[in-house]
Amino acid sequence: MKPIGYLLAALAVAAATPACTSPPEQSAQAAAETPKIVIYHAEGRRSERVVWLCEELGIPYELKFRRGDVAGSFADIQAINPGMRVAPTVFYNAELLVESGAILEVILDRNGGGRLVPPVNSADYGLHLKFMHFAEGTLASDVIADYRVARATDGKAPRGETETDGQRAMRFADDHLAKHPWFGGSEFTAADIMMVFPISYAIRMNVADPAKYPHIAEWQTRVEARPAFQRMLAIARPDGRVAPPPSLTLP
Numbered sequence: 001m002k003p004i005g006y007l008l009a010a011l012a013v014a015a016a017t018p019a020c021t022s023p024p025e026q027s028a029q030a031a032a033e034t035p036k037i038v039i040y041h042a043e044g045r046r047s048e049r050v051v052w053l054c055e056e057l058g059i060p061y062e063l064k065f066r067r068g069d070v071a072g073s074f075a076d077i078q079a080i081n082p083g084m085r086v087a088p089t090v091f092y093n094a095e096l097l098v099e100s101g102a103i104l105e106v107i108l109d110r111n112g113g114g115r116l117v118p119p120v121n122s123a124d125y126g127l128h129l130k131f132m133h134f135a136e137g138t139l140a141s142d143v144i145a146d147y148r149v150a151r152a153t154d155g156k157a158p159r160g161e162t163e164t165d166g167q168r169a170m171r172f173a174d175d176h177l178a179k180h181p182w183f184g185g186s187e188f189t190a191a192d193i194m195m196v197f198p199i200s201y202a203i204r205m206n207v208a209d210p211a212k213y214p215h216i217a218e219w220q221t222r223v224e225a226r227p228a229f230q231r232m233l234a235i236a237r238p239d240g241r242v243a244p245p246p247s248l249t250l251p
């Protein structure tokens with residue numbers, strides 16, 4: 001899409017949706033290179049990852065969503081991205097981006113200046129990249145599949161002897177955190193940003209029993225205490241979760 005097309009698309013929803021702009025402190029040089037990032041968002045959804053990343057990096061962004069109206073937020077996304085109505089949908093200047101992990105990598109590669117990614121030749125790099133992809137490729141897909149199967153049958157939380165695929169993925173993540181403080185190894189990285197959504201989903205929806213994952217519980221406390229995460233909550237989820245799916249019933 002040409003820049004003018006992007007501007008028109010952004011203006012189309014601007015009147016109806018609140019726009020939040022982060023207040024980063026930036027040098028004049030950095031500001032000159034700053035991209036125009038517009039994040040199409042719905043409260044409590046994966047678009048929070050992009051907001052959180054921008055808050056961590058101090059990159060300005062415009063946030064489009066209808067407060068308290070998730071269906072309305074998705075209708076706005078449909079209007080600018082009819083082929084793939086999905087949160088997040090992001091304009092990076094004139095480029096229309098989807099897939100949260102890819103969006104994070106584009107922003108990190110172009111504007112991260114090496115932050116939130118371990119050096120490529122370090123041992124941590126492989127851990128970081130593994131969990132950047134594990135978050136959606138395995139954990140989210142397995143946990144959501146467990147949830148959907150349960151909803152389509154008895155609606156009960158899986159608590160049998162045999163681990164579900166989602167529970168196996170949660171255990172794999174917990175085992176990693178027994179040996180490393182962060183998913184990317186020794187430091188907080190974008191992999192931690194990717195992992196929060198599927199882990200919170202597994203626990204909130206009762207797909208997995210949090211008592212079984214003590215390292216995840218400790219990591220969640222640390223990661224959610226980050227000032228950038230708290231700023232993201234205040235901006236992108238000001239009234240808490242809106243229209244969350246129902247949790248599975250506990251035995």
Ligand SMILES: N[C@@H](CCC(=O)N[C@@H](CS)C(=O)NCC(=O)O)C(=O)O
Nearest residue numbers: 045046085086087088099100101136
């Ligand atoms: N793998 C994609 C998944 C995106 C996704 O499925 N997002 C959900 C919200 S968390 C969505 O847009 N669902 C469509 C809907 O609810 O209508 C990503 O990481 O961006």
